Amino acid sequence: MKITSLAAHKGGVGKTMLTASLAVLAQQDCEDEEGELGKGKVAMFDLDPQGSLTAWYNARQRDGPILVAPMLRTLALRLYALNRKGVRYVFIDTPPGHSEYIAKAMNVAHLVVVPVRPGELDYKAVQRTMQTVLFWEEPYLALPNGGLFRSRAMGELVRRLDADGQDRLPPVHHRVDLPLRSGLTLTETQPNSAGAQELRNVWAKIRERLGER
Ligand SMILES: Nc1ncnc2c1ncn2[C@@H]1O[C@H](COP(=O)(O)OP(=O)(O)OP(=O)(O)O)[C@@H](O)[C@H]1O
Numbered sequence: 001m002k003i004t005s006l007a008a009h010k011g012g013v014g015k016t017m018l019t020a021s022l023a024v025l026a027q028q029d030c031e032d033e034e035g036e037l038g039k040g041k042v043a044m045f046d047l048d049p050q051g052s053l054t055a056w057y058n059a060r061q062r063d064g065p066i067l068v069a070p071m072l073r074t075l076a077l078r079l080y081a082l083n084r085k086g087v088r089y090v091f092i093d094t095p096p097g098h099s100e101y102i103a104k105a106m107n108v109a110h111l112v113v114v115p116v117r118p119g120e121l122d123y124k125a126v127q128r129t130m131q132t133v134l135f136w137e138e139p140y141l142a143l144p145n146g147g148l149f150r151s152r153a154m155g156e157l158v159r160r161l162d163a164d165g166q167d168r169l170p171p172v173h174h175r176v177d178l179p180l181r182s183g184l185t186l187t188e189t190q191p192n193s194a195g196a197q198e199l200r201n202v203w204a205k206i207r208e209r210l211g212e213r
């Protein structure tokens with residue numbers, strides 16, 4: 001079982017949107033490879049007391065991925081149980097700012113994904129998250145998210161991450177049409193859109209990094 005945590009000290013950077021989008025893509029892969037057996041092989045953990053991921057999930061009218069909303073102290077136990085059940089991928093959504101939650105989600109992860117939006121303050125905030133993940137010695141990838149396509153701000157963010165030697169994922173640009181309220185993801189509502197392709201590119205890279213092809 002491979003665990004990916006989405007973490008950032010900053011709010012509103014896309015942690016919840018990306019958790020849902022990546023879990024749905026992982027679920028699709030499992031179903032493509034295992035048919036009916038692939039159902040139930042992906043779980044999302046909502047560690048955020050705001051419950052945004054749970055709200056998205058409650059609006060969802062489709063099977064899978066599984067949602068778990070554990071207490072912080074039961075996180076490890078829930079992961080252990082899912083591993084025994086044969087779950088292949090877990091994605092953990094975390095709240096902004098809550099260091100205890102962020103540290104715990106980092107500690108159990110095989111890979112930490114740190115979304116970052118363009119902007120000086122965002123970059124400062126993400127540096128703090130990166131220091132935390134380096135402190136815990138966990139592998140991580142930055143994910144430039146939310147800037148306009150071909151915008152100067154997004155270009156600068158990507159160049160800055162590269163200049164700072166930050167290992168990163170391919171960027172996900174701002175799309176006005178992310179269908180979070182409907183309990184779906186962009187790869188479900190508009191699989192042929194540029195945004196869906198960007199999300200698939202990100203998932204392919206994460207999957208490669210997790211060591212599962
Ligand atoms: N690439 C994007 N294009 C368009 N909208 C986006 C993109 N990424 C995130 N958003 C939107 O930005 C808002 C914040 O995203 P999201 O809730 O995923 O962030 P978060 O980091 O989980 O926030 P919080 O810290 O409050 O939990 C949401 O409305 C989401 O749909």
Ligand SMILES: [Mg+2]
Binds near residue numbers: 015016048053093
């Ligand atoms: Mg969130």
